[in-house]
Amino acid sequence: MPISRAEIPAEDAQGLVDRLCRDWASVQPVDRDETQARITFDEGSCLLQAEPDRLIVAVESLDVETLDRLEGKVNATLEGLSGVSLEIVWET
Numbered sequence: 001m002p003i004s005r006a007e008i009p010a011e012d013a014q015g016l017v018d019r020l021c022r023d024w025a026s027v028q029p030v031d032r033d034e035t036q037a038r039i040t041f042d043e044g045s046c047l048l049q050a051e052p053d054r055l056i057v058a059v060e061s062l063d064v065e066t067l068d069r070l071e072g073k074v075n076a077t078l079e080g081l082s083g084v085s086l087e088i089v090w091e092t
Contacts, residue, residue, distance in 0.1 A: 001044075002067045002091040005058045008078070013050035019081040020048065044070050056080075059090075 010016055014035070021030045021037050030042040036049040044061030059074060063069040071090050079086050 001059045002024060002064050002092065003063060004067055004092045005056070006088050006090050008057065008086055008088055009053065009056045010055045010082070010086070011053070013055040015061055016082060017048045017050045017076060018057060020077060023077060024083060025035070027069050041070065046070065047076055057088075 017032070017035075017037055021032055021039070024030060024039050031038045031040075035051075036047065039046045041050070043066045044059065047054040047058040047060075055076060055078075057078075058069060059070045061070055075086075075088050078088070
């Protein structure tokens with residue numbers, strides 16, 4: 001299973017996790033605790049971990065094409081929720 005990971009500088013990483021989980025909870029299963037969350041998609045999953053100065057995101061899927069699609073979905077949603085352009089660099 002391909003996995004990619006990004007560390008995103010964010011002053012309010014926990015707030016981003018909260019907003020992302022609320023946004024996707026109506027359409028995707030979301031499991032979470034105080035500092036991390038897992039969002040399960042039909043084609044893979046997204047793990048989120050809030051740290052004081054950054055958000056760590058890992059995306060996992062069955063193939064590389066789907067991984068690219070999920071990365072794009074996460075990028076668009078995070079930027080939409082944060083209201084600013086984020087520096088998201090995915091590493092495999």
